Amino acid sequence: MAPGFPKCDLLELTSIDECFSSINSMCQFLEGEDAGTAKANFEEGAEELSNKDFTCLRIAVNVPVDGTFYYAVPEDLRSGANVGCRVPVPFKNRKVMGYILERTGKTHNKELKEIRDVIDPEPLFPESLVPFLEWMARYYIHPIGQVIQSALPGGLNIKSYKTALLTQEGLCALDSLHSHSEQRKVLSWIKDHPDKGLPWTLQEVYGLQKKGWITIEDRLKKTSGGPLIRKFVRPKRGIDLGAVLSERGGTSKAKNEFQFLETVFNSHGILLSKLTDMFTNGSYLVEKWMGKGVLESYRDAVYRNPAGEIISPSPLPSKLYKQQELVSSHLKACIEKGSFFSCLLYGVTGSGKTEVYYRAAEHVITLGRQAIIMAPEISLAVYLEGIFRSRLGDRIAIYHSGLSQGERVDQWMRMVRGEVDLVIGARSALFSPLPGLGLIIVDEEHDSAYKQDRGPRYHARDAAVVRAKMEKALVILGSGTPSVQSYQNGICGKYHLLSMPERIEKRPLPDVEVVDMKIMEDRRSKWEMISPRLKEALAQNLMSGNQSMLFLNRRGFYRVYLCRSCGQSIRCPNCDVALIYHLEENRLNCHYCGYYSKILTKCSSCGNEGLRAYGFGTEKLEYELRELFPEARIARMDADSTRKKGQAIRILKRFGGQEVDILVGTQMITKGYDFPNVTLVGVIAADLSLGFPDFRAGERTFQVLSQVSGRSGRGDQKGKVLIQTFNPDHYAIRTATAHDYQSFFREETQLREQLGYPPFSHLACLTLKGNNEKNTEEAARHLNQAIRGTLAKWPRRGKEIHVLGPTEAAISRLKGKYRWQILVKSKNVSLMRHLLTRVEQFKGKIFQSSGVSLILDMDPYHMI
Ligand code: ADP
Ligand code: ZN
Numbered sequence: 065m066a067p068g069f070p071k072c073d074l075l076e077l078t079s080i081d082e083c084f085s086s087i088n089s090m091c092q093f094l095e096g097e098d099a100g101t102a103k104a105n106f107e108e109g110a111e112e113l114s115n116k117d118f119t120c121l122r123i124a125v126n127v128p129v130d131g132t133f134y135y136a137v138p139e140d141l142r143s144g145a146n147v148g149c150r151v152p153v154p155f156k157n158r159k160v161m162g163y164i165l166e167r168t169g170k171t172h173n174k175e176l177k178e179i180r181d182v183i184d185p186e187p188l189f190p191e192s193l194v195p196f197l198e199w200m201a202r203y204y205i206h207p208i209g210q211v212i213q214s215a216l217p218g219g220l221n222i223k224s225y226k227t228a229l230l231t232q233e234g235l236c237a238l239d240s241l242h243s244h245s246e247q248r249k250v251l252s253w254i255k256d257h258p259d260k261g262l263p264w265t266l267q268e269v270y271g272l273q274k275k276g277w278i279t280i281e282d283r284l285k286k287t288s289g290g291p292l293i294r295k296f297v298r299p300k301r302g303i304d305l306g307a308v309l310s311e312r313g314g315t316s317k318a319k320n321e322f323q324f325l326e327t328v329f330n331s332h333g334i335l336l337s338k339l340t341d342m343f344t345n346g347s348y349l350v351e352k353w354m355g356k357g358v359l360e361s362y363r364d365a366v367y368r369n370p371a372g373e374i375i376s377p378s379p380l381p382s383k384l385y386k387q388q389e390l391v392s393s394h395l396k397a398c399i400e401k402g403s404f405f406s407c408l409l410y411g412v413t414g415s416g417k418t419e420v421y422y423r424a425a426e427h428v429i430t431l432g433r434q435a436i437i438m439a440p441e442i443s444l445a446v447y448l449e450g451i452f453r454s455r456l457g458d459r460i461a462i463y464h465s466g467l468s469q470g471e472r473v474d475q476w477m478r479m480v481r482g483e484v485d486l487v488i489g490a491r492s493a494l495f496s497p498l499p500g501l502g503l504i505i506v507d508e509e510h511d512s513a514y515k516q517d518r519g520p521r522y523h524a525r526d527a528a529v530v531r532a533k534m535e536k537a538l539v540i541l542g543s544g545t546p547s548v549q550s551y552q553n554g555i556c557g558k559y560h561l562l563s564m565p566e567r568i569e570k571r572p573l574p575d576v577e578v579v580d581m582k583i584m585e586d587r588r589s590k591w592e593m594i595s596p597r598l599k600e601a602l603a604q605n606l607m608s609g610n611q612s613m614l615f616l617n618r619r620g621f622y623r624v625y626l627c628r629s630c631g632q633s634i635r636c637p638n639c640d641v642a643l644i645y646h647l648e649e650n651r652l653n654c655h656y657c658g659y660y661s662k663i664l665t666k667c668s669s670c671g672n673e674g675l676r677a678y679g680f681g682t683e684k685l686e687y688e689l690r691e692l693f694p695e696a697r698i699a700r701m702d703a704d705s706t707r708k709k710g711q712a713i714r715i716l717k718r719f720g721g722q723e724v725d726i727l728v729g730t731q732m733i734t735k736g737y738d739f740p741n742v743t744l745v746g747v748i749a750a751d752l753s754l755g756f757p758d759f760r761a762g763e764r765t766f767q768v769l770s771q772v773s774g775r776s777g778r779g780d781q782k783g784k785v786l787i788q789t790f791n792p793d794h795y796a797i798r799t800a801t802a803h804d805y806q807s808f809f810r811e812e813t814q815l816r817e818q819l820g821y822p823p824f825s826h827l828a829c830l831t832l833k834g835n836n837e838k839n840t841e842e843a844a845r846h847l848n849q850a851i852r853g854t855l856a857k858w859p860r861r862g863k864e865i866h867v868l869g870p871t872e873a874a875i876s877r878l879k880g881k882y883r884w885q886i887l888v889k890s891k892n893v894s895l896m897r898h899l900l901t902r903v904e905q906f907k908g909k910i911f912q913s914s915g916v917s918l919i920l921d922m923d924p925y926h927m928i
Pocket of ligand 2 (some may be wrong): 879
């Protein structure tokens with residue numbers, strides 16, 4: 065047993081209900097805060113609803129404004145105006161997209177504007193999802209309409225555009241204008257293209273409207289990604305197979321004609337492509353029987369099939385191991401209670417968590433509710449889906465941003481319609497529109513990929529707990545290296561702490577050996593990427609026919625090009641970072657903005673020749689391995705080698721099928737996968753993540769080392785791990801080496817508590833971005849003053865909030881923009897959100913015409 069593991073400590077179910085005070089504070093909105101944000105067409109509140117004859121709707125509009133608005137519904141639209149449908153609405157002289165959140169009763173306000181149309185014949189999300197969407201908007205301080213837009217599959221989104229109509233005066237003008245005049249050209253284009261989007265800017269055509277020649281109007285247009293339409297074949301109505309056959313006297317020219325007819329008649333409508341797959345003469349037979357008036361063709365929507373592939377088959381084990389049994393029965397009891405519970409499943413890598421997830425999902429489905437399983441990365445979701453689909457069949461949906469727009473729309477609509485029992489996906493699966501959600505599983509809950517880095521900047525794990533609470537569901541957070549935050553919640557009883565401390569069949573955790581690179585460096589003049597110790601282990605592993613994985617969290621070939629005369633590196637002109645050499649493309653790339661350049665021979669600062677390349681990435685590692693072991697089969701998995709759809713899965717499949725001996729990769733290879741034949745894992749530079757300017761650097765290092773080590777020795781043979789590092793004494797490396805989570809947690813929490821970092825406080829990061837260096841800095845200083853000024857006016861509570869900064873961001877220029885940051889810290893999250901809401905209100909004044917914009921990030925993870 066790993067040292068320091070707590071024993072499987074199952075709390076009594078009955079005593080648990082009180083444990084959620086902190087989640088309660090996250091969910092405060094449920095009780096008090098509320099409904100007040102809705103404004104009747106900007107002002108007046110609506111009255112209590114009477115269910116039967118509602119007359120108005122509470123609508124979230126897809127524009128950057130706070131709150132929701134009331135609109136009236138004309139009688140003829142009432143039956144179709146359901147929660148979850150989209151309606152185009154007038155808003156401040158524009159026509160914008162709105163989402164119905166609530167049907168409500170009479171309002172005294174006679175002035176309410178009316179909706180004129182309902183776009184969707186069926187809702188796009190269930191009513192039960194509305195409170196969650198509203199919470200998300202409030203907690204992450206993001207307009208509700210835009211939260212909904214980002215939750216919906218892109219293919220459903222509707223764009224607005226401007227079109228123009230010619231007036232009577234315009235028609236006359238067209239005749240009288242000179243034939244070469246620009247205005248005449250515009251007018252005649254408008255005449256010929258009714259309803260088309262204008263190819264000019266508004267300013268260019270506004271003058272024509274002023275003259276009364278045209279009227280400019282808003283139109284809404286669907287983006288691509290509607291349903292996929294395919295041709296089907298079916299028997300004509302009233303035609304009977306028996307009669308057709310007896311008419312032919314049982315004879316048939318083509319041998320398979322009888323079988324063909326039977327197939328069509330039994331199907332009540334079958335895809336034409338399926339028929340032609342089944343019968344080589346399918347198209348001929350279809351034509352023939354359509355000609356005779358027996359069959360007919362029609363078009364209908366089909367679901368695209370993005371089903372994941374099964375990387376290695378996973379048969380259902382006949383029985384669970386003791387620790388799985390204990391945890392499963394606890395989860396089962398929670399599920400049967402049908403109320404909200406949150407469990408942290410702390411199970412070492414290889415302890416069999418997937419099987420526990422499976423049992424829980426299966427149980428929820430048996431009780432008629434649905435489940436969501438989230439994984440931090442698309443390829444991991446696809447991998448899990450393969451396992452679950454092979455057991456549960458087709459009532460599974462896969463959902464992530466790697467699907468095409470059309471595929472996402474299809475999967476989404478299957479969920480809304482109740483055709484899905486289980487959704488497996490990445491972060492975006494959190495919003496799955498399931499009508500009776502009973503379970504959310506967040507696998508590898510510690511992974512920072514759960515944090516979305518564009519607005520709304522939500523953390524899918526935290527938000528999953530809130531959604532589960534709202535839907536009275538069970539949430540399971542699973543990890544071999546729980547986040548400090550979740551484990552703290554486990555210890556203080558907010559989450560049930562369930563643990564699985566052993567690998568299945570009591571397989572031992574791998575031996576971890578630290579290779580001290582400081583000593584290595586003393587002995588040799590040149591730093592080598594692969595130490596002699598690792599070289600030897602790799603050779604041995606190759607000989608015995610086992611597989612190895614090498615982890616290096618840096619991609620590219622050389623990391624920097626330095627000038628030997630002046631010491632300057634070749635840098636990105638848009639970002640404050642060095643360009644990185646990529647061998648395959650033979651050029652220098654910026655990893656942040658996509659800028660690239662060819663290799664320079666002269667230094668751009670001093671003009672001297674003699675640039676030298678330093679540092680290394682995965683591409684170089686792969687190259688060196690090929691030189692060292694020419695006979696080995698080597699593959700590389702990183703952002704560069706998996707850019708195209710399906711490439712990641714292909715690499716994993718080859719590795720799973722033992723067609724590859726050594727897999728090199730970035731953090732992409734550290735997660736969740738189960739490859740029993742891997743017996744050696746090498747970590748090339750454990751120090752890389754320690755150097756990150758972030759208070760979570762130690763936590764990340766511990767996690768990544770434990771996770772990557774966890775890939776070794778999962779089968780019958782014992783595994784080995786070699787960690788190369790310059791910091792063998794750092795607590796994160798020391799504790800990861802000893803598989804000692806408890807000691808890591810103790811040291812880490814002591815530090816965090818001293819510095820007042822999460823989980824002992826909440827953080828928010830305000831980033832200011834601008835094209836002009838001086839303006840950006842000035843705006844940051846103004847904002848800082850305004851914030852401090854506001855706090856000074858709250859004599860008592862103001863002291864509970866600490867403001868740090870403003871400072872230049874760690875990457876002070878990114879994609880051409882200068883960046884400054886202010887960090888806000890407080891134990892009281894409601895108070896902090898109150899402050900940030902105020903910031904949202906006065907930011908307009910500060911940034912007016914300065915060209916600077918503000919990004920507000922609650923619970924930030926990527927503060928560089
Ligand atoms: P984890 O996700 O905890 O790292 P996995 O769920 O991948 O671990 O399980 C590790 C291995 O153990 C897998 O190959 C899985 O098929 C196997 N396994 C899990 N539970 C059982 C069981 N009850 N009986 C037999 N094999 C099992
Ligand atoms: Zn750049």
